[in-house]
Amino acid sequence: MHYKLIPQPQNGAYSFFMLVIFLACTIYCTANAAEIDSVTSREVDLDNSRDLINAIFNNRIQEGITRANERAGNMEDDGTVFCDEELLYTELRKAIFQSYTASWGLKGFSLDKELRILLAKQSYSLSLNDSIYRDIDYLEGFSLNIKELSDVIRLDNQLIGLDKIGHFFAEGWQYFEQTLYEEQSLEAALKWGKEQEVGKFGYTTTGIFSFSDLTANFNGWRFWNKVLLNESDPINSSFSNFFNQPYVDCKVQLVTSTKLNKVVKAWELNRQFDISDYVDGAWDEGNNCNSYADPMIEEKIRIRTKNIYPDFVCPVTPGQCSDAQDRYGSYAKYILHPYCLTQ
Numbered sequence: 149m150h151y152k153l154i155p156q157p158q159n160g161a162y163s164f165f166m167l168v169i170f171l172a173c174t175i176y177c178t179a180n181a182a183e184i185d186s187v188t189s190r191e192v193d194l195d196n197s198r199d200l201i202n203a204i205f206n207n208r209i210q211e212g213i214t215r216a217n218e219r220a221g222n223m224e225d226d227g228t229v230f231c232d233e234e235l236l237y238t239e240l241r242k243a244i245f246q247s248y249t250a251s252w253g254l255k256g257f258s259l260d261k262e263l264r265i266l267l268a269k270q271s272y273s274l275s276l277n278d279s280i281y282r283d284i285d286y287l288e289g290f291s292l293n294i295k296e297l298s299d300v301i302r303l304d305n306q307l308i309g310l311d312k313i314g315h316f317f318a319e320g321w322q323y324f325e326q327t328l329y330e331e332q333s334l335e336a337a338l339k340w341g342k343e344q345e346v347g348k349f350g351y352t353t354t355g356i357f358s359f360s361d362l363t364a365n366f367n368g369w370r371f372w373n374k375v376l377l378n379e380s381d382p383i384n385s386s387f388s389n390f391f392n393q394p395y396v397d398c399k400v401q402l403v404t405s406t407k408l409n410k411v412v413k414a415w416e417l418n419r420q421f422d423i424s425d426y427v428d429g430a431w432d433e434g435n436n437c438n439s440y441a442d443p444m445i446e447e448k449i450r451i452r453t454k455n456i457y458p459d460f461v462c463p464v465t466p467g468q469c470s471d472a473q474d475r476y477g478s479y480a481k482y483i484l485h486p487y488c489l490t491q
Contacts, residue, residue: 182298184309185279186433194302212243217414231398256314271299283448308431312364320368338482357439362483367426429468437462437485466491
C-alpha cells in the first residue's frame with residue numbers, strides 16, 4: 149500500500165492551512181469520540197465498571213420510557229397514553245445522552261466526557277503527552293492533539309476505552325437509523341461505518357483507524373434493535389433469538405383502561421440492560437489492533453510502544469480474536485483488523 153504524505157505549507161500558507169483544518173475540525177471533531185492508549189494502561193489494576201455502567205444506563209432507559217409515555221399522553225385531550233415508536237427512540241436518545249435534543253444523533257464524544265467524570269474512580273486517565281501518541285503532530289492528527297485522550301476502564305475481563313461506550317450508543321444509533329428509516333441493509337451500514345473511520349472519525353482527524361470503534365458501533369446497532377426487537381439479532385443462533393426479549397414492550401394499562409373504558413397501552417421496561425451482553429475482546433484495541441494513516445505515524449507509535457511495553461504484541465490475546473471471528477461470523481470482516489482475522 150502506498151501512502152501520500154501531505155507536505156507542510158510554509159509561512160502564510162501554513163497559517164491558512166491550519167485555519168482550514170481548525171474550521172473543519174470544529175464541525176466534525178467534537179462529534180466523534182476521542183482516542184485511547186491501550187498499551188500504557190495494560191498493567192493498571194482497575195475495578196470492574198460493569199455494575200456502575202449498567203446502573204447509569206438502566207436509569208436513563210427508564211427515564212426515556214417515562215418521557216415518551218408522558219409526551220404521548222399530552223398529545224391526547226383525554227390524557228390517553230399510547231405507544232409511539234418514534235417518540236420512544238427520540239426520548240431514549242435524549243435520556244441516554246442527557247441532552248435536550250436528539251438531533252445530530254452523534255453525541256458520543258459528549259457522553260464520553262460525561263462518563264469520565266462519573267467513572268473517575270474506576271478508570272485510568274492518561275494525558276496525550278504521556279501516551280504512545282505523544283509524537284503525532286497537529287498535521288498528522290489534528291483532532292488527537294486538541295482533545296484529551298479518553299479514559300480506560302475494565303469491563304469484566306476486558307480493557308476498553310470509555311470512548312467505546314459513546315460509539316456504542318451514538319454511532320450504533322446512526323447504523324440503526326440507516327436500517328430503520330433509510331431501508332439500508334446492515335451490511336451497507338457497516339460499510340458506511342468503515343468509510344467514516346477512514347474519513348472524519350479516523351484517518352483524516354486523528355491519523356488512527358480504530359477497528360474496536362467499529363466493533364462497538366456494530367454492537368450499538370444490536371442494542372438499538374433490541375429496544376423493540378423488530379428484527380432478529382444478526383449474530384444470535386435461531387434458538388437464542390427464539391428466547392430473546394426486547395428491552396421495551398407496549399403493554400395494556402389496566403387501571404387507565406378501566407378508568408377511561410377503553411384499551412390504553414404504554415411503553416414498559418421489559419428487561420434490564422447489561423453492557424456485558426455486548427462487550428468482548430474485540431472492543432480492546434490491544435486485541436483488535438489499530439491501523440494508521442501513514443507509515444510515519446505507525447513508526448512513531450511503534451517506538452513509543454516498545455519503550456513503554458517492550459514485549460507488547462497486538463493482538464495481546466490471540467484467542468480473543470478467534471472468539472470474535474466465531475461470534476461475528478460473516479460480519480467479522482467489517483469490524484476486525486486483518487491481524488485479528490488471521491488468528
